[in-house]
Amino acid sequence: MDFISLRDTYKKFIYKDYKIIEENDKIIIKYYFEIPGLTTFEPSIEILKKKFKIENLNTKFTENLVFNLGMVEAISYYKATCAKEFIIECGNLDESQAKWFRKLFYLGLGEFRYRNGIKVKEEELVTFISLKEKEPINQISRELDGIIIPIRWRKRFKCYFGFTKRL
Numbered sequence: 001m002d003f004i005s006l007r008d009t010y011k012k013f014i015y016k017d018y019k020i021i022e023e024n025d026k027i028i029i030k031y032y033f034e035i036p037g038l039t040t041f042e043p044s045i046e047i048l049k050k051k052f053k054i055e056n057l058n059t060k061f062t063e064n065l066v067f068n069l070g071m072v073e074a075i076s077y078y079k080a081t082c083a084k085e086f087i088i089e090c091g092n093l094d095e096s097q098a099k100w101f102r103k104l105f106y107l108g109l110g111e112f113r114y115r116n117g118i119k120v121k122e123e124e125l126v127t128f129i130s131l132k133e134k135e136p137i138n139q140i141s142r143e144l145d146g147i148i149i150p151i152r153w154r155k156r157f158k159c160y161f162g163f164t165k166r167l
Contacts, residue, residue, distance in 0.1 A: 003082060003118045010035050010081035017090045018070045020057055025049055027057065031070045033077050041077045045069075067091040071101055075108050078126070082109075082118070085127050092130040102126060 001009070016032040026048050033041040067090065078086065093101065106122040113120070 003116065003120075006081045007084055010038055010083050012036055012085045012087050013074070013078050013081065013083040014087045015070060015074055015090060018066055020062070020066055022057055029066055029069070031073055033074055035077075035081055035083065038081065043073060043077075045073075072104070075105055078105065079109055079112055082120075082125065085129055088128060088130045088132065090132060092132050093128050098128040101128060 012035070014034040014036065016034055018032065019028075019030045021028040021030065026046050029045045029047070031041075031043050033043075070090075071093075074086075102122060102125065106125050109125075112118070
């Protein structure tokens with residue numbers, strides 16, 4: 001099937017849900033995507049707790065972070081059909097966020113579009129439709145203000161994430 005046929009056959013890509021599962025030694029983030037009439041995808045990410053200092057996963061900030069990471073994760077699965085509509089059942093994008101993600105999808109699929117001879121304008125690639133009402137996200141308190149430090153170690157990068165109080 002070519003690009004036009006795929007888009008005509010599979011008009012929607014659905015970001016159904018995500019879950020944060022805390023186990024003894026790790027945190028598992030699962031995403032649930034669906035292309036109606038074709039397939040479902042359930043990718044997951046595992047984070048070892050010993051690598052990070054995580055005190056509370058049940059915050060709006062964490063939920064927002066995981067939701068947005070899922071939007072990025074979806075690009076790999078979205079390209080199966082490049083559906084015209086990207087339905088979001090588990091979160092919400094405002095107009096500026098939708099514009100930002102549209103550009104990310106368009107540029108992120110640049111090589112894919114080139115190799116497959118797909119000619120589509122950025123504005124025509126995808127339309128994001130949020131089904132969930134927007135909830136406000138509280139800003140991080142000043143006590144959690146900190147930095148992320150990338151450190152080069154034996155020709156590999158390791159990132160240490162943590163919030164530290166400023167002195």
